[in-house]
Amino acid sequence: MDTxxxxxxxxxxxxxxxxxxxxxxxxxxxxxxASTVNSDTLDFNIKYKEILIxxxxxxxxxxxxxxxxxxxxxxxxxxxLKLYTEILSSVNNDEEYMDKEAELLFMKYAKNKFNxxxxxxxxxxxxxxxxxxxxxxxxxxxxxxGVNELSKLNRYxxxxxxxxxxxxxxxxxxxxxxxxYPETTNINIVLDETISSKQIKKxxxxxxPYYSSQVKFNYISSNNIEDISFxxxxxxxxxxxxxVGNFNNASNTSINPEDTVxxxxxxxxxxxxxxxxxxxxxxxxxxxxxxxxxHGKLAYEVATRILNxxxxxxxxxxxxxxxxxxxxxxxxxxxxxxxxxxxxxxxYVNDNWINRKFSAPVVLLLLIVLFIVIILMxxxxxxxxxxEKKANLAKARYNEAMVNDKIKTEFITNFSHEIRTxxxxxxxxxxxLDIYKDNGKIIFTDDKDATKLxxxxxxxxxxLKLINNxxxxxxxxxxxxxxxxxxxxxxxxxxxxxxxxxEYAEAKxxxxxxxxxxxxxLMPVDVEKLDRITLNLLSNAIKFxxxxxxxxxxxxxxxxxxxxxxxxxxxxxSKEEQALIFxxxxxxxxxxxxxxxxxxxxxxxxxxxxxxxxGTITLNSELNMGSEFIITLPVKDFDKASExxxxxxxxxxxxxxxxxxxxxxxxxx
Numbered sequence: 001m002d003t004x005x006x007x008x009x010x011x012x013x014x015x016x017x018x019x020x021x022x023x024x025x026x027x028x029x030x031x032x033x034a035s036t037v038n039s040d041t042l043d044f045n046i047k048y049k050e051i052l053i054x055x056x057x058x059x060x061x062x063x064x065x066x067x068x069x070x071x072x073x074x075x076x077x078x079x080x081l082k083l084y085t086e087i088l089s090s091v092n093n094d095e096e097y098m099d100k101e102a103e104l105l106f107m108k109y110a111k112n113k114f115n116x117x118x119x120x121x122x123x124x125x126x127x128x129x130x131x132x133x134x135x136x137x138x139x140x141x142x143x144x145x146g147v148n149e150l151s152k153l154n155r156y157x158x159x160x161x162x163x164x165x166x167x168x169x170x171x172x173x174x175x176x177x178x179x180x181y182p183e184t185t186n187i188n189i190v191l192d193e194t195i196s197s198k199q200i201k202k203x204x205x206x207x208x209p210y211y212s213s214q215v216k217f218n219y220i221s222s223n224n225i226e227d228i229s230f231x232x233x234x235x236x237x238x239x240x241x242x243x244v245g246n247f248n249n250a251s252n253t254s255i256n257p258e259d260t261v262x263x264x265x266x267x268x269x270x271x272x273x274x275x276x277x278x279x280x281x282x283x284x285x286x287x288x289x290x291x292x293x294x295h296g297k298l299a300y301e302v303a304t305r306i307l308n309x310x311x312x313x314x315x316x317x318x319x320x321x322x323x324x325x326x327x328x329x330x331x332x333x334x335x336x337x338x339x340x341x342x343x344x345x346x347x348y349v350n351d352n353w354i355n356r357k358f359s360a361p362v363v364l365l366l367l368i369v370l371f372i373v374i375i376l377m378x379x380x381x382x383x384x385x386x387x388e389k390k391a392n393l394a395k396a397r398y399n400e401a402m403v404n405d406k407i408k409t410e411f412i413t414n415f416s417h418e419i420r421t422x423x424x425x426x427x428x429x430x431x432x433l434d435i436y437k438d439n440g441k442i443i444f445t446d447d448k449d450a451t452k453l454x455x456x457x458x459x460x461x462x463x464l465k466l467i468n469n470x471x472x473x474x475x476x477x478x479x480x481x482x483x484x485x486x487x488x489x490x491x492x493x494x495x496x497x498x499x500x501x502x503e504y505a506e507a508k509x510x511x512x513x514x515x516x517x518x519x520x521x522l523m524p525v526d527v528e529k530l531d532r533i534t535l536n537l538l539s540n541a542i543k544f545x546x547x548x549x550x551x552x553x554x555x556x557x558x559x560x561x562x563x564x565x566x567x568x569x570x571x572x573x574s575k576e577e578q579a580l581i582f583x584x585x586x587x588x589x590x591x592x593x594x595x596x597x598x599x600x601x602x603x604x605x606x607x608x609x610x611x612x613x614x615g616t617i618t619l620n621s622e623l624n625m626g627s628e629f630i631i632t633l634p635v636k637d638f639d640k641a642s643e644x645x646x647x648x649x650x651x652x653x654x655x656x657x658x659x660x661x662x663x664x665x666x667x668x669x
Contacts, residue, residue: 051075051116052112053071053084055088064121067146067295116307132157141306143161143299147166148199163302164302167321168203173242177240179342186215187239188235188241189201190241190242190245191245192223192245193245197221204219223252228264229267243275243276262283271285273285273286273288274286281349284331285327286325288324289323331350423463430460469601472608476609483613488522489520489522490525491519494555497538504542508547510549510551515554518555529612536605541568544568544627545568563632564633567626582619
C-alpha cells in the first residue's frame with residue numbers, strides 16, 4: 001500500500017471518528033437516536049450477543065409458532081442481542097438430507113460465534129445433539145424448550161444442555177374423557193410422524209396398563225390427513241379421539257388446524273380432544289394444554305441466565321407442569337356434553353351471553369325483550385285460537401276425504417273382480433285352444449301363430465297377477481283380509497314350493513338349492529298366505545339373477561320362530577333404495593329393464609302379508625352382490641290342531657300349476 005492510499009484511508013477513519021464524537025458531545029441523552037443506527041455500521045464499536053433459535057415448525061397458528069413469536073418479542077426488546085431464526089426441515093429423519101442441511105447451516109453461520117442456541121422442539125434438539133461434536137456447535141451453550149422425552153437427558157450430549165421440559169399428565173386427560181363418555185371402550189390417538197408425536201405415543205403406552213380392562217387405545221399415525229381420515233372412519237364414529245401433531249394434504253403441503261378438523265369431520269363424527277392449542281376454537285371439543293406464553297417465559301428466564309454468564313451445569317432443567325383443561329363451549333353444546341362432567345378448573349372459549357355477568361344496560365335490554373316476548377305470546381295465542389278453528393274445519397274435510405277414499409277403494413276392488421272374471425274366461429278359452437292344439441283338432445300352418453298364442457297367454461297371466469295383487473292390497477287396506485291357520489309340516493310346504501319352480505329356474509340356467517335344519521316341523525300355518533309370500537320372493541330372485549347364478553332357499557326352525565331365507569346372486573339393491581323397496585309401486589332403479597319390469601306391488605304385498613301373519617321381513621343386499629330376504633314368523637299355539645288336518649300335507653300342491661304360472665308371468669323364459 002503506498003503512502004497516499006494509507007493517508008487517504010486514515011483521513012476517512014478520522015473524519016468518521018470525529019463525526020461520532022460530535023454526536024455524543026452535543027446529543028448525550030439521545031439514546032433513541034443511537035439505537036436506530038444500523039447495527040452493521042457500528043459492529044466495530046458495539047459487542048453483540050448472538051442467539052440462534054432452531055425450530056421445525058413456524059406456522060403462526062401452531063404451538064411452536066406462538067412460542068417463537070413470544071421469545072422473538074422478548075429477545076428483540078434487548079438492543080444488545082442479535083437474533084437469528086432457522087426453520088429445520090429434517091423431520092423426515094433422512095440421514096443424507098440431514099447431513100446436507102447441517103452442512104449448509106454451518107456454512108451459513110461459519111463467521112458467527114453464538115452465545116446461545118435455543119431449540120424449540122424435539123426435532124431441533126435431536127438435530128443439535130446429532131451434530132454437537134461439530135466445531136460449529138461444540139462448546140456453544142445449548143438450551144431447549146417444548147421437549148417431551150425426559151429419559152434422554154442423562155445421556156451425552158443432552159446432559160450438557162439445559163432448558164424447559166413438557167410432560168403432560170395424560171391420565172388426567174383420559175379420566176376426563178371417561179367421565180364425560182363413561183361407556184367408551186376405545187379411544188383413538190391420532191399422531192403425525194414427528195419425534196414429538198413418537199414421544200407422546202410412548203407416554204400413552206406407559207399409561208395403557210392402567211386402563212387395559214376399561215378402554216383400548218387405537219394408534220393412528222401418518223403425516224397425510226387423508227390417510228388419517230380414512231383410518232379414523234374405520235374405527236367407528238362414536239369413540240373419542242385425541243389429536244396430536246400437524247398434518248399435510250395430498251400434495252405434502254402443511255394444512256392449518258381448521259382445515260384438518262374440517263377434513264376429519266367429513267367422515268368422522270366423534271368428539272375430538274387435543275394436546276395442541278391450535279385446535280381449540282377450530283373444531284376440537286377440548287384438550288389438556290400448556291400455555292405457549294408461560295412456557296416461553298420459563299425458556300426466556302433460562303436463556304437470560306445463560307447469557308448473563310451462569311454455567312449450564314448450575315441451571316437445572318425445568319419441568320413445566322402448568323397444564324390446563326380448555327374446552328370450546330360451541331363444540332361442548334354440539335356434542336351434547338354436560339358441563340358438570342368436565343373438570344371444575346376448566347377454562348372455556350366461545351362462551352355465550354348466558355354465562356356472563358349482566359350490566360345495567362343489558363338487564364334493561366332483557367326487560368325490553370321480555371316485554372316484546374309477552375306481546376308476541378298474546379298475539380300467538382290469538383292466532384292459535386284461529387288456527388284451531390281452521391284445524392277443525394280441515395279435520396272435517398279430512399273425514400270427508402277418508403269416506404270418499406273408502407268408496408274409491410271399494411270401487412277399485414269391485415272393478416278388479418269384474419275384470420278378473422272376464423280375464424279368467426279368456427284364459428280358459430286359451431287353455432281350451434291349447435288342448436285342441438295338443439289333440440290335433442287345431443293345426444297352425446305358421447309357427448308364428450303358435451308363438452303369438454303364447455304371447456297372449458303370458459300377458460294374460462301378467463295382467464291376472466297385477467289384478468290379484470291390486471285386489472289383495474285393497475283388501476289389506478280395508479281390513480278385509482283374514483288368516484286361516486291349519487297345522488301343517490312347514491318343511492314340506494317350503495320344499496314343495498321351491499321344487500315347483502325348479503323348471504322355471506332351469507329355463508334361465510339358474511340353480512335352485514333348498515336347505516333346512518329340520519326334516520319335520522309341525523305348526524299352525526296359513527298355507528295360502530305363505531304360498532303368496534314364498535312364490536313372490538322366488539319370482540323376484542329368479543327375475544333379477546343372471547344366467548349361471550343360484551337361488552338359495554333356507555328354512556331354519558327354532559323353538560319360537562321359523563326363518564325362511566330366499567337369497568340370490570343377482571344384481572342386488574343399493575343402500576339408498578333398500579329403505580324404499582317395500583313401498584308400494586316402487587322398483588329399484590338397477591332393475592329397470594324390459595326383462596325385469598313389474599308393477600312394484602309384489603314386495604309391498606309380501607311385507608303386508610308377512611305382518612298379517614305377525615312376522616317380519618329383513619333385507620340384506622349390496623349392489624352386484626345379490627340380495628337376501630328373510631321372513632321370520634312366530635310359532636303359534638296348537639289351539640285347533642287335530643290329527644285329521646295332517647292328511648292334507650302331501651296333497652295341498654296338487655293344483656299349484658296355474659298359481660305358479662301367474663306368479664312367474666313377469667319372467668321372460
